[in-house]
Amino acid sequence: MPLSPEQEAEIEELRARRAATLRPVSPGLEAHLYKAHPVLDHGFVRVIDYMGDDAAIVQAARVSYGKGTKSVSNDEGLIRYLMRHWHSTPFEMCEIKLHVKLPIFVARQWIRHRTANVNEYSARYSILDREFYIPSPEALALQSTQNNQGRGAPLDPEAAARVLEILKADAARAYDHYEEMVDRIGLARELARMNLPANIYTQWYWKIDLHNLLHFLRLRADPHAQYEIRVYAETIGKLVADWVPMTWRAYQELRGGAVAVVRQALGCLRRMFAG
Structure with missing residues (x-):
């Protein structure tokens, strides 16, 4: 179960509250508030809070407080200009706060992005749950012979079954x-935790601005990123697409997948011509 009974009760309490607001909201992201989006076998990502939307980016760029007579197409053009010229x-005027449940070895990669504010579940004060990431057989692969930090060919079924047996035991x-x-x-919790493997699950609240979040996604949603962190990045990417759709379109076209393919093609051509 992704959420504990206490977390489910907290969500119901938050959803029951209704308060008028004068601030702009993102209808697309409002639909995701507090909802746990499953990732891996026991993990999830859920939106706790956010600030700003596409209009906030435009307003910040123009140092104004309203759209005036500007059309949506003009706003999108400005966002594309900002994205194109970095x-x-x-x-950075937009921020999002996420509640993430993830294996510790994934968290240790994730925390390298030091532009976020993080508060993690403490095993010094609390007991960790008996929840471990156990990969699917399809996710198990040999060490790559070309990439020292990547995977190669899939394990054969017999070897995969043995690996899963070892991991579970x-x-x-x-x-x-x-x-x-x-x-x-009666050993102190801060000492007892040192025996636990890196595939046990932890949780944290993670707050980051949109600029640095897009940088995170550019690296971690890349096909070369480790699968276990990439699936979290892909889930967050879907949330961003609903939160700031104009920004997401500009990002995809100017920095995301299409641009990455072109860059890879250019790299191949350069290597071919270089001999």
Whole structure:
């Protein structure tokens, strides 16, 4: 179950509240508020709060407080101009706060993006749940012979079954010992946690501005990124598309997939001509 009963109750309480607001809202993202979007086997991403929308980016760029007589097409043109010329500050006016549940080894990659504000579940104060990331057989692969930090060919079914057997047994044994050290021996939680493997799940609140979020997505949603973090980035990308659709279209066309394909093609041509 992605959410605990306490978290489900919190969501219901928040949804029951209705308050008038004078600030602009993003209808697309409002539909996602508090909803847990499943990722991997036990993980999720959910939107806790946000500030700003496409109009906020335009307003910041023009240092104004209203659209006036400007049309949506003009606003989108300005956003495309800002994106094309790497004007980052207007995009930093938008922020989003996410609640993410993820394996610790994914969190350690993710935290390298130091432009966010993070508050993580503390195993010094609380007990971690018995939830471990166990990959699907299709996600298991040999070490790449060309990329020292990537995957190569898929494991054969027999080898994949053995890996899954090891992962499940190690996770169960480690958690049994964790419980024994905490409950029977009384070892401090901050010490007992050191025996747990990196595929156990943690949670955090993660707040970031839109400019730095797009940079995160450009790196982590890339096909070369590790699968386990890429699926989180892809989920967040769908949320961003609903939050700031004009910005997302500009990003996709000017910095995202299409541009990446062109750059790769140009790189291949350069290598061909270079011999």
